[in-house]
Amino acid sequence: AAASHVPQRRRVASRAMSAEAPPGVAPADEPAGLKAAAVAEMVEEATVWCAVHGLVVGDRAEPRSGTVPGVGLVHAPFSLFPTRFPASFWKQACELAPIFNDLVDRVSLDGKFLQDSLSKTKQVDDFTSRLLDIHAKMMEVNKKEDIRLGLHRSDYMLDSETNSLLQIELNTISSSFPGLGSLVSELHRTLLNQYGKALGLDSKRIPRNWAATQFAEALGRAWAEFNNKSAVIMMVVQPEERNMYDQYWLINHLKESHGVKTIRKTLAQVEAEGQILPDGTLVVDGQTVSVVYFRAGYSPNDYPSEVEWGARLLMEQSSAIKCPSISYHLVGTKKIQQELAKPNVLERFLDNKEDIAKLQKCFAGLWSLDNEEIVKSAIEKPDLFVLKPQREGGGNNIYGHDLRETLVKLHKEQGEALAAYILMQRIFPRASLTHLVQGGVCFEDLTISELGIYGAYLRNKDKVVMNNQCGYLMRTKVSSSNEGGVAAGFAVLDSIILT
Ligand SMILES: Nc1ncnc2c1ncn2[C@@H]1O[C@H](COP(=O)(O)OP(=O)(O)O)[C@@H](O)[C@H]1O
Ligand SMILES: N[C@H](CCC(=O)N[C@@H](CS)C(=O)NCCC(=O)O)C(=O)O
Ligand SMILES: [Mg+2]
Helix, strand or coil: CCCHHCCCCEECCCCCCCCCCCCCCCCCCCCCCCCHHHHHHHHHHHHHHHHHHHCCEEEECCCCCCCCCCCEEEEEEEECCCEEEEEHHHHHHHHHHHHHHHHHHHHHHHHHHHHCHHHHHHHHHHHHHHHHHHHHHHCCCCCCCCCCEEEEEEEEEEEEEEEEEEEEEEEEECCCHHHHHHHHHHHHHHHHHHHHHHCCCCCHCEEEEEEEEEEEHHHHHHHHHHHCCCCEEEEEEECCCCCHHHHHHHHHHHHHHHHHHHCCCHHHHHHHHHECCCCCCCEEEEEEEEEEEEEECCHHHCCCCCCHHHHHHHHCCCCCCEEEEHHHHHCCHHHHHHHHHHCCCCCCCCCCHHHHHHHHECCEEECCCHHHHHHHHHHHCCEEEEEEEEECCCCCEEEHHHHHHHHHHHHHHHHHHHHHHEEEEECCCEEEEEEEEEECCCEEEEEEEEEEEEEEEEEEEEEEEEEEEEEEEEEEECCCCCCCCCCCCCEECCCEEEE
């Protein structure tokens, strides 16, 4: 997001800029304990590090940056230093990963629970309705997914009001940034190895981040379970993808460390080039597909025509391992997040009482709009809530004044439209002053952060081949911005230093 829209954001002099602040921008305060010249030196080191280590994204300014690899790259937006994070909450977040992995798998097997929980949403939300149709078709033919691969990211914020770690959402499709997120941790370790003393920050307190290698490991192990040496992995991508380098990091690890070939295809290409053999094998562009790894297909924008829906159905009907399957995809909807937070629901899927308690401890308030009392208090105090449609990818939530307006309108209509949304308690992380680097320039701003923990789950019939936490993503955004999202342009990539 261009700095211009954030008036209070201040530029910190960087070598790229003359010492005096440009016209119209107040000269930044000296960063805590740091001279502007020292910051400029670190910014230069960091941006060079990004370029030579592939911590890069496509540059909006270059029209071909989302389609032609190697053209129009810019360093990924990042924070100059890691954000402090209490070790106790880090440990709690990591422990939750395998439990959430197990929960997703158990819930995915209860097709009736998924259909029933989403039945009212189905009436008013076409996108979710189409996903449910595909799921229903699989149930009709009793389709079994013996081999199941989940590559999830559970996102949390530290709520300063209650001093607790609360889950924002669980992503079960296209959990992005395992590649770039890992690199930011390495960037910060490198910077603190050199400047840590002056800053009083110990690089060894930055947790190692294996997200990229472990996601590649999970994909490689799934390919092995499919047990066809000539098969490829297929990554389903959007026609334009400025985050392609995050995806290529996984493709590269798969080739270098697992000897597995990956092809990248859009949904339209899958429909045009794909077919299912009599034995169920998915063949695309003449190649047998072992694993379908979705990095698209999570948003209505990915289905501009019936062609894309045809592709989604074709893949679902095949024997390829879908990551995620349609069931895993539905488990990750916000409506299911809200249903699982109801009393006595987790007990239907998990046996271990301690695990159930650990999950419930990180649940924020989550309600359907049937709850009149909550809707009333949300209309009275809209800033204490977030209104969420069943959408992924950032930029879809409703806050504050708009939240009140929407609820008043929906309430008056008393129609089924209420079922398209869930209401969530708004979480208030403590803000801190951060150096953000975008487009080679360093800004100082008040920010809040969101910690995503990656989890990988691989099962073949009764054998759980993998179930672990693998790395993390820290995203930091200006505290005045309601929405988040690096791809959406609101947040920068960060890492954590344990306190
Ligand atoms: N309960 C909440 N409290 C505070 N901020 C929230 C809350 N829920 C979402 N957000 C903000 O909105 C962003 C997007 O919400 P999220 O539920 O992650 O939707 P999406 O699936 O589009 O990423 C989050 O990254 C976070 O910045
Ligand atoms: N362009 C696609 C982006 C895929 C995407 O938006 N994924 C959602 C979960 S569904 C997500 O992880 N959002 C957090 C990352 C952010 O802050 O931008 C990709 O990279 O493959
Ligand atoms: Mg999100």
